[in-house]
Amino acid sequence: MHALANPTRFMRLAGTILPWTIAAAAVCLAAGLWQALVVSPPDYQQGETVRIMYVHVPSAWLAMFIYMVVAAGSASFLIWKHPLADVAAQAAAPIGAAFTAMALATGAIWGQPTWGTWWVWDARLTSVLVLLFLYLGYIALVNAFDDPERGARAGAVLALAGVINIPIIKFSVDWWNTLHQPASLTRLDAPAIHSSMLVPLLLMAAGLFMYFLAVLIIRMQSAMLVRRSRALGRVACGTAGPQA
Amino acid sequence: MTRFFVIILRELRIGLRHLSDISAVLAFFALVATLFAFGVGPLALGDLAGGVLWTAALLAAMLSLDRLFQPDHDDGGLVLLVLSPVPLELVVLAKVIAHWLTAGVPILVLAPLLGFALQLPEGSLSGLLTGMALGTPILSLLGALGAALVLGARRAGVLTALLILPLVIPVLIFGVAATDPANGAAPVLFLAAMLLGALALCPWATAAALRQSVL
Numbered sequence: 001m002h003a004l005a006n007p008t009r010f011m012r013l014a015g016t017i018l019p020w021t022i023a024a025a026a027v028c029l030a031a032g033l034w035q036a037l038v039v040s041p042p043d044y045q046q047g048e049t050v051r052i053m054y055v056h057v058p059s060a061w062l063a064m065f066i067y068m069v070v071a072a073g074s075a076s077f078l079i080w081k082h083p084l085a086d087v088a089a090q091a092a093a094p095i096g097a098a099f100t101a102m103a104l105a106t107g108a109i110w111g112q113p114t115w116g117t118w119w120v121w122d123a124r125l126t127s128v129l130v131l132l133f134l135y136l137g138y139i140a141l142v143n144a145f146d147d148p149e150r151g152a153r154a155g156a157v158l159a160l161a162g163v164i165n166i167p168i169i170k171f172s173v174d175w176w177n178t179l180h181q182p183a184s185l186t187r188l189d190a191p192a193i194h195s196s197m198l199v200p201l202l203l204m205a206a207g208l209f210m211y212f213l214a215v216l217i218i219r220m221q222s223a224m225l226v227r228r229s230r231a232l233g234r235v236a237c238g239t240a241g242p243q244a
Numbered sequence: 245m246t247r248f249f250v251i252i253l254r255e256l257r258i259g260l261r262h263l264s265d266i267s268a269v270l271a272f273f274a275l276v277a278t279l280f281a282f283g284v285g286p287l288a289l290g291d292l293a294g295g296v297l298w299t300a301a302l303l304a305a306m307l308s309l310d311r312l313f314q315p316d317h318d319d320g321g322l323v324l325l326v327l328s329p330v331p332l333e334l335v336v337l338a339k340v341i342a343h344w345l346t347a348g349v350p351i352l353v354l355a356p357l358l359g360f361a362l363q364l365p366e367g368s369l370s371g372l373l374t375g376m377a378l379g380t381p382i383l384s385l386l387g388a389l390g391a392a393l394v395l396g397a398r399r400a401g402v403l404t405a406l407l408i409l410p411l412v413i414p415v416l417i418f419g420v421a422a423t424d425p426a427n428g429a430a431p432v433l434f435l436a437a438m439l440l441g442a443l444a445l446c447p448w449a450t451a452a453a454l455r456q457s458v459l
Contacts, residue, residue: 078452126413133410140406144397153456154393158407161389161449 007224010084014217021214028207035200049113053197056106058205059099062212063131064166066096070138071163074156084220086152087227089159090142091219095212097135104128123172124180127165134162247330248338255342258315265311270350273304277358286363293362294372294423298416300358301351301376305383306405308347309391312339313454317395323458332451336392340384340447348380368423371432375422378435379415385439385446386411392453414438 036054043050073089076082107125108118119125138155145151173182193201259266280296281289289296316322325335355376359369390408394400415438421431 078456126417130410130413133406137403137407137410140403141393141397144394144399144403146398150396150457153459154397154453157449157453157456158393162411 007084011221011224014221018214018217018221021210021217025207025210025214028203028210030207032200032203032207035203040196040200046114049110050197052106052110054200054204056103056110057201058208059106060103060128061205062208063096063100063103063128064169065209066092066099066212067131067135067159067162067166070096071159074159077152078156078160086156087220087223088216089156090152091216091223092212093135093138093142093159095215095219097132097139099208099212100128100132100135104132122180123175124169127169127172130165131169134158134165138162247328248334251325251330251335251338252342255339256345259311259342259346262311265308266346266350269304269308269347270354272307273300273351273354274358276300276303277362281362290363290365293359293364294368295416295420296362297355297358297364297372298376298379298419298423301355301380302383302409302412302416304351305347305380305387306408308343309387309404309408310401312343312388312391313395314391314400317457322395322454326455326458332454333447336388336447336450336454340381340388340450343388344381344384348384352376352380364423367425371422371425374432375419375435378432378439379419382415382435382439382442383412385442385450389446389450389453392450392457395454395457 032054036051040051040054042048069092070089073085073092076085077089104125107128111120112118138159141158142151142155145154173180277296277300280292280300284292284296313322316325326332328335352373355372356369359372364372386408387404390404393407394403397403415435418431418434418438421427422435
């Protein structure tokens with residue numbers, strides 16, 4: 001892992017695996033969408049609306065997973081001062097915010113026909129909304145300083161403080177009696193979902209995860225280029241002080 | 245330990261010399277409550293009074309956060325506090341206690357008066373006051389973290405509210421639940437648990453945020 005902290009080595013590796021992640025995302029998403037929309041059966045209660053699940057559930061998983069990526073990058077940036085960890089955290093945050101917004105939007109579209117309402121203020125929905133605000137607050141805080149280094153450090157502290165929300169989201173359906181159903185996949189016994197629905201769900205999750213990796217790599221590459229051009233600009237202007 | 249109390253006394257003295265700050269917070273608190281009274285109309289007010297008072301208190305508490313660290317940051321006193329032999333976590337705790345005494349307690353004192361004005365139901369007052377007595381210190385603790393994070397940022401005031409208001413949603417939920425006597429003691433116990441958790445964690449996070457701001 002520490003070998004990857006070298007930016008040059010990382011850039012070379014990222015450039016090599018980027019086409020593979022894009023290809024994997026395309027294959028998984030195509031197969032997953034075909035399975036989800038054509039092969040998998042409609043639900044005996046919900047009918048065709050159940051197909052929203054194949055987008056909703058992977059988005060919600062990724063929304064939480066990406067926040068943990070942001071938090072892990074922030075921790076590694078604060079503890080070991082890895083500059084790449086900070087780049088990764090900042091690059092991942094907008095993707096996570098987009099997946100959170102997608103989980104909320106698909107959840108509302110799914111809730112209208114099945115629950116009879118777009119939105120309820122129950123624990124699961126509220127805590128995911130808080131997650132979206134945490135993402136937006138992190139992005140706003142990182143960009144609020146004239147010195148990017150200072151914004152990165154403040155954002156890292158905030159990202160770590162917000163980790164407390166993740167277990168609340170995960171266990172909200174168990175702690176409180178909510179309208180949102182509890183987890184049917186990550187249980188100790190067999191998953192409470194038939195394989196004809198499980199296969200497309202996992203394919204979609206894998207496809208969206210590969211999509212996340214591809215976008216993350218592209219965003220990190222461009223962030224590194226921005227930093228390099230900024231540093232070159234400082235050298236060209238002759239303003240590179242002893243600390244630069 | 246003496247130094248700890250010296251910092252509290254210093255902060256209190258500064259707070260009392262800026263009485264207009266405290267009265268501005270209280271006036272804002274009363275004004276927001278009044279706006280709700282006009283916006284909602286007198287008929288529906290009684291049931292909403294608990295939630296209105298809590299929301300107004302949250303917004304008023306946001307308003308007072310910029311005087312926690314900003315003056316010390318501007319005049320360089322913050323560096324001396326970071327370098328002082330007192331652990332920074334204790335400095336933060338002292339400042340939070342002083343902030344609660346000069347912002348939380350006045351809100352707490354004004355709340356019953358506004359409760360009468362907003363036709364708060366008879367049995368709700370004790371729940372409101374217990375909830376606020378436990379909830380306002382949480383606001384000061386979390387607010388200190390927000391105030392420390394935005395030191396030196398552009399548009400710091402708006403940013404503090406953006407960072408902290410989502411985090412205090414649980415306080416609002418259980419605080420409003422505590423005003424309904426039908427809910428029993430559970431919301432008050434939740435608030436007490438959150439206060440203890442915030443008391444244990446927030447000073448460390450705030451100290452980390454302060455250290456990186458003066459580096």
